[in-house]
Every structure is written in C-alpha cells, then in structure tokens.
Amino acid sequence: MSFLSLERVEKRYPDGTHAVRGIDLSIERGEFVVLLGPSGCGKTTTLRMIAGLERHSAGTIHIDGRDVSGLAPSQRDIGFVFQFYALYPHLSVRENVAFPLMCAAVAKADRERRVREVAASVGIEALLERKPRELSGGDQQRVSLARAMVREPAAWLMDEPLGTLDAGQRAGMVEFLRARQREAGVTTVYVTHDQEEALRLADRVVVMDQGRIEQCGPPARVYAEPATLFVARFVGSPGMNLVAGDCAGGRFMVAGARIADDVRAPDGPLVLGLRPEHVRVDPRGVLRGRCRLDAFHGACRYAWVDTPGTRIALRVSAAAPALAAAEVALGFDAAHACWFDPASGRRVA
Amino acid sequence: MRLVRWLVLVAGLSFAALPLLWMGLSSLKSREDAIRPHLNFVPALGAPADPHSFEFEATGTAYAHLSEVHAGAQASFWSHLWSSVVIGVLSTLASVALGTACALGFSRLEIRAAKDWLFFVLSTRFMPPLAVVVPVLLMYRTLDLQGTHLGLALLYTVFNLSLATWLMKGFLDEIPRAYEEAALVDGYTRAQALWRVVLPEARTGIAVTAVFCLISAWNEYGFAMTLNSSGAVTVPAYFAGLQGNIEGMPWPQIAAGALLFVAPIVVFTWLARAHLLRGITFGTVKQ
Ligand SMILES: Nc1ncnc2c1ncn2[C@@H]1O[C@H](COP(=O)(O)OP(=O)(O)O)[C@@H](O)[C@H]1O
Ligand SMILES: [Mg+2]
Numbered sequence: 212m213s214f215l216s217l218e219r220v221e222k223r224y225p226d227g228t229h230a231v232r233g234i235d236l237s238i239e240r241g242e243f244v245v246l247l248g249p250s251g252c253g254k255t256t257t258l259r260m261i262a263g264l265e266r267h268s269a270g271t272i273h274i275d276g277r278d279v280s281g282l283a284p285s286q287r288d289i290g291f292v293f294q295f296y297a298l299y300p301h302l303s304v305r306e307n308v309a310f311p312l313m314c315a316a317v318a319k320a321d322r323e324r325r326v327r328e329v330a331a332s333v334g335i336e337a338l339l340e341r342k343p344r345e346l347s348g349g350d351q352q353r354v355s356l357a358r359a360m361v362r363e364p365a366a367w368l369m370d371e372p373l374g375t376l377d378a379g380q381r382a383g384m385v386e387f388l389r390a391r392q393r394e395a396g397v398t399t400v401y402v403t404h405d406q407e408e409a410l411r412l413a414d415r416v417v418v419m420d421q422g423r424i425e426q427c428g429p430p431a432r433v434y435a436e437p438a439t440l441f442v443a444r445f446v447g448s449p450g451m452n453l454v455a456g457d458c459a460g461g462r463f464m465v466a467g468a469r470i471a472d473d474v475r476a477p478d479g480p481l482v483l484g485l486r487p488e489h490v491r492v493d494p495r496g497v498l499r500g501r502c503r504l505d506a507f508h509g510a511c512r513y514a515w516v517d518t519p520g521t522r523i524a525l526r527v528s529a530a531a532p533a534l535a536a537a538e539v540a541l542g543f544d545a546a547h548a549c550w551f552d553p554a555s556g557r558r559v560a
Numbered sequence: 561m562r563l564v565r566w567l568v569l570v571a572g573l574s575f576a577a578l579p580l581l582w583m584g585l586s587s588l589k590s591r592e593d594a595i596r597p598h599l600n601f602v603p604a605l606g607a608p609a610d611p612h613s614f615e616f617e618a619t620g621t622a623y624a625h626l627s628e629v630h631a632g633a634q635a636s637f638w639s640h641l642w643s644s645v646v647i648g649v650l651s652t653l654a655s656v657a658l659g660t661a662c663a664l665g666f667s668r669l670e671i672r673a674a675k676d677w678l679f680f681v682l683s684t685r686f687m688p689p690l691a692v693v694v695p696v697l698l699m700y701r702t703l704d705l706q707g708t709h710l711g712l713a714l715l716y717t718v719f720n721l722s723l724a725t726w727l728m729k730g731f732l733d734e735i736p737r738a739y740e741e742a743a744l745v746d747g748y749t750r751a752q753a754l755w756r757v758v759l760p761e762a763r764t765g766i767a768v769t770a771v772f773c774l775i776s777a778w779n780e781y782g783f784a785m786t787l788n789s790s791g792a793v794t795v796p797a798y799f800a801g802l803q804g805n806i807e808g809m810p811w812p813q814i815a816a817g818a819l820l821f822v823a824p825i826v827v828f829t830w831l832a833r834a835h836l837l838r839g840i841t842f843g844t845v846k847q
Contacts, residue, residue, distance in 0.1 A: 225670070262745055263744075263745075264741050264744065264745070283744070283749070283750075284741070284744040284745045285744055285745070285746070285747045285748055285749060287745075288747075289745055290745065290746075291741070291742065291745040293738045293741070293742060295736070295738060297736065297738035297739055297741065297742040299739060299742075299757060299760075299761070300761065301760045301761060301763075310743070310746060311746035311747060314746065314747045314748050314752065315747055358742075358746075362746075368745075
C-alpha cells in the first residue's frame, strides 16, 4: 500500500456543499504531489481532510498504513502551511518557528539549533526577534514555511504557501521548496491554482475540477497528453488550442474544410487539441485566419489568429517577422495533436 | 481648528472632572466647612482670617476618620471597601471565566440552535433586575446568602454573564480558526491549543470584558442595598446607609471615601488601557 492513500473520499459540508465528490489518490513515500485546480474545486478541503482538520463524509484515508479516520490532527504527524499565514501574533518569529517543537519534548539546545538552521534555509535569520505584524506578507509566508519545516513529520501539507509572494520571490521559493523537499525526503502534498508552479514543483500533478480528479500524472504527461478538455484548457499558458469539428471515416473536418487525415477516432463530433508550440505559420496550412495579436514573451512571442470558429494561439520565435493584422495560414504537427470527444470531454486519441 | 479642538477638550474635561475636583476639595474640609452656607473652595493651610472668604482650612481628618464607625453603620469605611473588593473581584473572575467558556462554545463548536441560545442569553437582560428583587430576597433568606460576600458575588456574576458571553463571543469570533488549527497539526491537543493560542490572542477581549464586569459589580446599588443591608455591605450601600442618622451626614468622610472608591477602577482601567483602546473598536483585533 502506498504511503498516503485516499479511497473514494468525499466531503459534504453541513450547509450541503458537496466540495469533494469521490477522490482516489495514492501517494508514495517521499513523493511531491501537487493538487492543481481553479479556486473552489476542493483542493483545500482535500488537504484539510488529510490533515484531519475536516472530517471526511465518506471513503477512507490511510497514512503510512494506518486508517487515520478517527485520529486527531495532532496524532497524524504532519506539518501544515496555511494559505493565509497563521502565525501567532502574540509570539515572536523565533517563538512561532519553535512552537511545533515545544510540545514534541525537544531539548532546548536542540530546539534552538533547529530553529537557527531552518531560519537560515528560508532566509529569515534577521527577523527572528520581530513580531509577525512587523513583517511583509512574503516574510510572513517564509516564517510559515519555516514553522512547518522545523520538524520533519510524515508529511508536509501546503496550501498555496506562495500565494502572497510577488513573482520574483516566488521563483526563488519554488527552487528552495523543491530542493528542501528532495533533501528531507518528506512526502509532500502541495495545493496551488497556478499551473506553472505546479508543473515546476511536482513529481506528480493532480488536476482537480468541481470536487473530482480530472487527471493525475507527471507534469510532462499532464502537459502533453491532457486526459480531458478541462485539463487541456487549464494547464499551459496559454492553454491548449481546441478546434471543434467532425470526424468521418478518419477525416477531421471543420466547417467543410479537411483539417487532418488518418484520425483514429470514431465518427461524430470531435475536438482537436494543439499546444501553441505545435502550431506554426505554414503557407500550405489548412487553418486560415487574421492575426489579432502578436505579444512579446521574452524568449518567444505568442500570436493569436482568428480562424473560423476558434481563436488559435501559436508560439513564434522572437526573431520571426511580425504577424499582427496579417492573413496567415497555420499548419500543425499531427504527431502532437490530441483528440477529444466533446460529449464526455475525454481524450480519445 | 487646533484651538477649537482644545476648547472642546477642555470644556469636556472640566465638565467631567469638576464633580471629582469638588469631591476632592470637600474631602479636605472639616464638617463645618463642608456644610457652611457660603462658597469656599480655596484650600488654605491655616484658618482663614476672614470667615466669609473663599478660603477654608485644609485638613486630613476626613481621611483619618474613615477608620471610624459612623452612626448608622456597623463597620468602618475600610471594611466596607474590603467587601466591595471581594465581591467585585470574585464576580468579575467568575463572569469572565464562565462567559469566556460559554463564548468559546458558541464560537468554536457546532451547537444546535446556537442563535436561539444566544438570544436567550441576551434576553436575560431584558427585564430590569430590580423587578426580581423580592423573589431573590426570599430565596437568599432561605439559602442564608443574605449579607454574605458570596451572595452578591453570585448575583453580580449572573447579571454580568450575558454581557460577558456576548462580548467574548465577539472577540473570539475575530480570532481566525487557523491559529488553533496550526496548533492542532503541530501536535497540541484541543485544550492546549485553546490555552496556548486562543486565550493569549483573546487577552484584549478578556481585559475589556473584565473592565465592564468589574465596573457594573463595583457600582451596583439596588441589590446591595436590599440584600446586604447588614453583614458584607458594599461601599455604595454603606454611603446610602449613613443618610438620615442622628449625627447628620459626615460629608467630608463621604467625599474622601468616594474618591478612594473610584480609585481602584481608575487604576484597573488605566492598566487595561492598551487593550481597551484596541478592544473598543471591535473587529480591529485582526491583523
Ligand atoms: N467550511 C465550509 N463550509 C461550506 N462550504 C465550504 C467550506 N469550505 C469550503 N467550502 C466550499 O467548498 C468548495 C471547495 O472549497 P475549497 O476546498 O476551499 O476550494 P479550493 O481550495 O480549491 O479553492 C467551495 O465551493 C467552497 O465554497
Ligand atoms: Mg483553497
């Protein structure tokens, strides 16, 4: 059995909100799993059920082979980083960080050494004597992380810990978190709505929507082979281009034009999914339209082209000629195309 | 603008402080000076040359006489002050402790019909307390609580409990649950989390509630007068009891006693001022 497993876990709040609608998830020891999904999809609820802060309405949760259903949070041996930094205002930063050690009967000298170490690793040594209210949002979040990391529990659960940091700080913290987790080997479940962050951190990404798991897999696979239309749209920035059409005898037709041959999908309505980097300007291309916007993105540019029915984003090299307002024809890599059944939303090929 | 502000402040302050000042002056007078029909408010060290001047001879005898048992009373001012302290402190401790416990329940647990219960708690204040003075008197007579410290302390606790519960609920609701939850996952039990996280966070609320409870118990007059007319008589009832005795009112002693009676509340409020300032604007406790 895996280290942390959820089986058919559901959560219905007293007010009737069905926040989590049956989740199956197995997490291996030392794995870094990221729950990714839009706000309100049940990520926090799932994390809180693992922590024991919320009782699950159905299903079972096992940590390290133990059914934890009846265990209080304090008996589950976890560290939790809250979305909105829950530092104790009446304690100094040092006392906040040491707090989890105070009840674990750790000797004073040992405690101080560990507080110093973890403070150094998240870069808050200079702030130890301050009160939380004197810190910036970013620093408070660092202290929260330090508090969770001062112990090495069975699992770290983190709820959007970088939510309040600005982009620059965030990049640094992502690197730090990844390295620190590798080094400590503590099983980690991390919640975010930021797909970029998820892809950079995770061993495995769990994409959620409306209380259900849409897809679960390594970042590269979730990105390249989204299991559903939802994942295709949600992961990637910009998300996957989706072109609706019909399939008849292996031919994919959009508004009477033949777009692709040899499609291995059943006849009927079909959706073609294409990552922007797999679309290119091609004079012989079958998708035609006027370019609406050509935006600079540093190493590359993204252009948006209005084709009949959909607007398609494509990546062009920074040095390529400007496309804005031009009529262009687009081609694509059939090898990277994903095919979805619009009725079920699932990928069929 | 500044000038206007100062004028308003000074006017307000004199309005509030003048009675206290007058009391202070009266406490320095002899009884004759205190009841003299002409105005005298300038303390002087010796007897004034002109008996019709504004001056009077300042003396500390009123304070010295506080330890005397006056006609119409059974004990000295000091022993009544002690009764007030015992009753005030006991009932404040009890109201705050019970009110906090009650509010914790309403704030943190899922209680069926919590709103109705809270309304019920509040409704205990709808009736003027003195309306029940006779039944309480009979009850206390049966239970032998008349004239005891415990009796009044119990009564004041009951009166203040609803206020304490509602105040504390407001304050506790402002403390994010994430604080307790963080402590819970860090390995603390629910009780430890309450004790080490929630209560320290609620210090402001506790101080504010305590000030309100203490003031109301300290100054209560109606029940003190009826239930404890003998035995553990509190200061307000003691002063009232001096009225109409054969020797006449010992005004300087009353002024001196009233000043000393106000002092503890002022000191207590002063000590809690930082909390009060934050607490009076409910909802700003959050960071
Ligand atoms: N304590 C609660 N009571 C009732 N509904 C809740 C509660 N907490 C969250 N919800 C609802 O459950 C759903 C999932 O919430 P949440 O797990 O916080 O989502 P996420 O973290 O993915 O944004 C939302 O619709 C939210 O409004
Ligand atoms: Mg959330």
